[in-house]
Amino acid sequence: MNAKHTRAARRLNFLNSLNKKYKYLGMGVILHGSSPKGLDYYTHNHFYDIGYKYVIPKTLTYHSGIIARTYERIKPYIRESSLRQLSDGDAAHFIVEFCFDHLTAKYNKHIGKRMTRALYNSVPNKSLELFADYFKITDKRFRRLSRVIQSNHWNKIFERFQTVEGTAHNLQHFMFIKSLREHAEKRSFIQTIRNFGRSSLDLLHTKLKDRSLVRLVDRCVTVLEPEYQPFLDQAVKNMKIMVKKNNIV
Numbered sequence: 617m618n619a620k621h622t623r624a625a626r627r628l629n630f631l632n633s634l635n636k637k638y639k640y641l642g643m644g645v646i647l648h649g650s651s652p653k654g655l656d657y658y659t660h661n662h663f664y665d666i667g668y669k670y671v672i673p674k675t676l677t678y679h680s681g682i683i684a685r686t687y688e689r690i691k692p693y694i695r696e697s698s699l700r701q702l703s704d705g706d707a708a709h710f711i712v713e714f715c716f717d718h719l720t721a722k723y724n725k726h727i728g729k730r731m732t733r734a735l736y737n738s739v740p741n742k743s744l745e746l747f748a749d750y751f752k753i754t755d756k757r758f759r760r761l762s763r764v765i766q767s768n769h770w771n772k773i774f775e776r777f778q779t780v781e782g783t784a785h786n787l788q789h790f791m792f793i794k795s796l797r798e799h800a801e802k803r804s805f806i807q808t809i810r811n812f813g814r815s816s817l818d819l820l821h822t823k824l825k826d827r828s829l830v831r832l833v834d835r836c837v838t839v840l841e842p843e844y845q846p847f848l849d850q851a852v853k854n855m856k857i858m859v860k861k862n863n864i865v
Contacts, residue, residue: 661679672705712840718833728775729774
C-alpha cells in the first residue's frame with residue numbers, strides 16, 4: 617500500500633475509532649487532508665508531487681488546485697517582496713493560504729472567536745488527547761500542544777487576519793518562527809550565540825511593519841478574491857460527494 621493510501625486509511629480509521637460525540641473531530645481530520653480528497657487536495661493538487669516536493673505546473677486542468685491555477689499571476693509579486701528569499705514554491709504556498717485565511721476572516725467576522733473557543737475547549741473535552749493518542753504524539757509534545765492551543769494570543773492572531781496589514785503581520789511572525797525552527801539543530805557554543813543574536817534582531821524586525829509584505833498580500837488578494845468563493849463552493853460540493861462515497865456520515 618503506498619503512502620497516500622496509508623494516510624487515507626489512517627484518517628478513516630481514526631474517525632471510525634471515535635465515539636459519536638467526537639464525530640466532527642474525525643471529520644475535520646479527513647476534510648483537512650488530501651487523501652481522501654479534502655481541502656488540501658483542492659488547494660495543493662498539481663503543485664506537489666509524491667513526497668510533497670513542489671512541481672511548478674506546465675499545464676492546467678480542471679483538477680489543478682488553487683495554488684497551481686494562480687501561481688503564474690502571483691509569482692511576479694512574490695519576487696518583488698521579502699518572500700523572494702524562499703523558493704517560489706514555498707512562497708506561493710504560504711501567500712495563497714494566508715490570503716485565503718484573510719478572506720475567510722474578512723467575510724466571517726466571528727470565526728476568530730469561535731476558533732479560539734474551539735481550540736481552548738479541545739483540551740478539557742479530551743479532543744486533543746484522543747488525537748494525540750491515536751497519532752502517537754509523545755507526552756512531552758502533547759503538554760506543549762496543550763499550552764499552545766490554550767494561549768491567549770489566538771484571538772488576536774485571528775482578528776489580525778481581518779485586514780491586509782494584520783495578515784501581513786501574521787505572515788511576518790510565521791516567517792520568524794519558521795526561521796527559528798530551521799536553526800534549532802545542535803550547534804557549537806559560538807554558533808548558538810551568533811544565532812541568538814540574529815534571532816533577536818529578526819524579532820526586533822517583526823515589531824516593525826514589513827511594507828513589502830503588506831503590498832504583497834494586497835496584490836495577491838486582488839488576484840485571489842475573485843477565485844475565493846467559486847473555489848470554496850466547488851471544493852465543498854466535491855467533498856460532500858467524497859463523504860457519501862466513503863460512507864463518512
